[in-house]
Every structure is written in C-alpha cells, then in structure tokens.
Amino acid sequence: MLLAADVGNTNVVFALIDKGEIKARWRIASDPRRTGDEYAVWLLQLAEFQGFDSGEIDQVIIGSVVPKAIHNLTVLSEKYLGITPLIAGQDKAAWGIELDIEQPSSLGADRALNTIAAHAKHDGDLIVIDFGTATTFDVVDFNGAYKGGIIAPGINLSLDALVGNTAKLPRIAIEKPESDSVIGRNTEDQMLIGVFWGYVSLIEGLVARMKAEIGRPAKVVATGGLAILFDEHTDLFDVVDPDLTLEGLAILAGRAA
Known part of the structure; x- marks a missing residue:
C-alpha cells in the first residue's frame, strides 16, 4: 500500500492508496517545524483508528511545495515505516513530462503532479485550475507537456x-x-x-483569455477545496476532480515501483 503526502502551503494531506484507489485520507495544518515524531503520533494513530495496519505500507511518496517539510516527513517514513520515501520530481520519481517554460525548476510540485494526472485521465489540451492558497491555472497540451500558466491570490488569501x-x-x-x-x-x-x-468573474475571464491564446478546444479541469463550491455557480468546468494531486503522486509512485 502507498502512503502519499501532499504538502501544500496551508495543509498537508496524507492518503493511503491501494492499486490506484484512495482508501483513506487525513489533513493537518502545514507547519515546517512539525517533527517526524509528531507526524508519526498523529498519523499512525489515525490510521489505526480506521483499521489500517502501518505494516501494510510498502511505499511512500512526498510531493511538497514547502521544502523544509520534506526532511521531517522523511524521518517519519524512515524511522517509523522503515521506508526511504520517493520525493516527487527527484530521482526515480522524476516528472517524466516536458516542462516547456523558462524556469522549469521553479514549478511547484503540486502543479507538475496535477499536469501528470490530468493528462493521464483526459485527452486533448487542458486547463487545470487548482483552488489552493493560491489559485493556479495551468495549460497542458495534447502531448502532456506543461506549457505555462497563471498564479492568482487564493480567495481566502484575498479575503x-x-x-x-x-x-x-x-x-x-x-x-x-x-x-x-x-x-x-x-x-x-x-x-x-x-x-x-468577483472571483467567479476572475476565473471565467482568465480562462476565456487562455482558451483564445491556445487556439484549440481545451477542457477545463478543476481541483482543490473550493472547486465544488464554484462549480455550482459557473458552467466553466468540464470536470471537477478533488484528488488530482494525490492521483499524480500515485502515478509517479507506480512508475518508480
């Protein structure tokens, strides 16, 4: 079983994934000072409460936009699970996609993971919108290459x-x-x-401009906590997939197995 950790600026989401299916997930506030021991006490108890045996975990992958958190999550994995974790974007878990932008190393792990998962699930050109601390708009071409995008303040950040x-x-x-x-x-x-x-107008307006620039039909895939709320009040999204980043982690872990 795979333990995937998606480390965002606001929350860390842990998920247990078996054969591509998410069996359980837990969320905790992001804090780079949280130690591996603290993660272990919290996470392993929650897993036990829900009937999961940590001994069944045979692979760990970490995707993080908070570099300082990687060390402590590595401690969690190595000390308590006996597993050297995969780090998304590195070594065996390299992205495996073309990053057709000026500074590929600056791309956040979550955006690369969303690109991988969205292309694996959907054909053609894509615009992926992730409602997180920031709201990101990413363009993925029909070959799966990441072409660039937009970063806007998240709605909670704006408020x-x-x-x-x-x-x-x-x-x-x-x-x-x-x-x-x-x-x-x-x-x-x-x-x-x-x-x-105002935020609905922002996302509708930016997507309209992106579609005009792409010049071909593009499917809009939305993910992140507020995607479902906005989906009820705009016809913009073709697909809402709240687990896109975790699915990207599972794909990378599968390639590295």
Missing part, C-alpha cells in the same frame, strides 16, 4: 488581505450570496458579492 488591512470590515464566510443581485445593501453583502462573484 484575509481585505479584512487584515481595513479597520471596520468584518470577517465573513466564503459562500454564494443569498441574493442574485450584485448591488449589496449592507457592508457584509457588499463584501461577499465582491469576493464571491
């Missing part, structure tokens, strides 16, 4: 900046406004309209 840099604006939850009107009648409604419909 944090708005609330944190103003004296009177309150914290609000991110959800669709109750009314379809885009003329708010109070401060909270006006904020929610700006954040929610």
Whole structure:
C-alpha cells in the first residue's frame, strides 16, 4: 500500500492508496517545524483508528511545495515505516513530462503532479485550475507537456488581505450570496458579492483569455477545496476532480515501483 503526502502551503494531506484507489485520507495544518515524531503520533494513530495496519505500507511518496517539510516527513517514513520515501520530481520519481517554460525548476510540485494526472485521465489540451492558497491555472497540451500558466491570490488569501488591512470590515464566510443581485445593501453583502462573484468573474475571464491564446478546444479541469463550491455557480468546468494531486503522486509512485 502507498502512503502519499501532499504538502501544500496551508495543509498537508496524507492518503493511503491501494492499486490506484484512495482508501483513506487525513489533513493537518502545514507547519515546517512539525517533527517526524509528531507526524508519526498523529498519523499512525489515525490510521489505526480506521483499521489500517502501518505494516501494510510498502511505499511512500512526498510531493511538497514547502521544502523544509520534506526532511521531517522523511524521518517519519524512515524511522517509523522503515521506508526511504520517493520525493516527487527527484530521482526515480522524476516528472517524466516536458516542462516547456523558462524556469522549469521553479514549478511547484503540486502543479507538475496535477499536469501528470490530468493528462493521464483526459485527452486533448487542458486547463487545470487548482483552488489552493493560491489559485493556479495551468495549460497542458495534447502531448502532456506543461506549457505555462497563471498564479492568482487564493480567495481566502484575498479575503484575509481585505479584512487584515481595513479597520471596520468584518470577517465573513466564503459562500454564494443569498441574493442574485450584485448591488449589496449592507457592508457584509457588499463584501461577499465582491469576493464571491468577483472571483467567479476572475476565473471565467482568465480562462476565456487562455482558451483564445491556445487556439484549440481545451477542457477545463478543476481541483482543490473550493472547486465544488464554484462549480455550482459557473458552467466553466468540464470536470471537477478533488484528488488530482494525490492521483499524480500515485502515478509517479507506480512508475518508480
């Protein structure tokens, strides 16, 4: 069984994957100071609670956009599981795709993994949108090459900046406004309209520009925590796949086995 760790700027997602099927997943806040021992206490107990035996894990892969976290997760793997982990993008777990951009080494692991999984699952040209700490838009051509993309502030990051840099604006939850009107009648409604419909307009507008530049039909694949929320209020997405990054890790681990 494979233990996959997807380390993002906000959360670390662990998943147990058997023959390509995700059997369980757990999420913890990203903290590069968290030690391998701390990860072990938390993760192995959760696995046991759900009936999994850590002795069944025979492969570990780590994909991380937080370089400092890799060492402590390696300690978790080697000390408690007796396994030297694969690091996504390195050695046996090299990407295996063309990175047709100016600085290939600067591409985040999550975006490369999304590219690998999206191309494996879908034909033709693709635009992959990942709603994370940042919202990323990635173009994958019909041959599976990564062609470039866009990085925009995530919606939570935008809201944090708005609330944190103003004296009177309150914290609000991110959800669709109750009314379809885009003329708010109070401060909270006006904020929610700006954040929610403003973000829908942002993703629709950027994807329209990307499609025009690609010049061929392109399928839009969405992933990340807020993809499902936005999917209910726009016709933009052809596919919503919340597990795309984990699936990319499983593909790399399968190639390295």
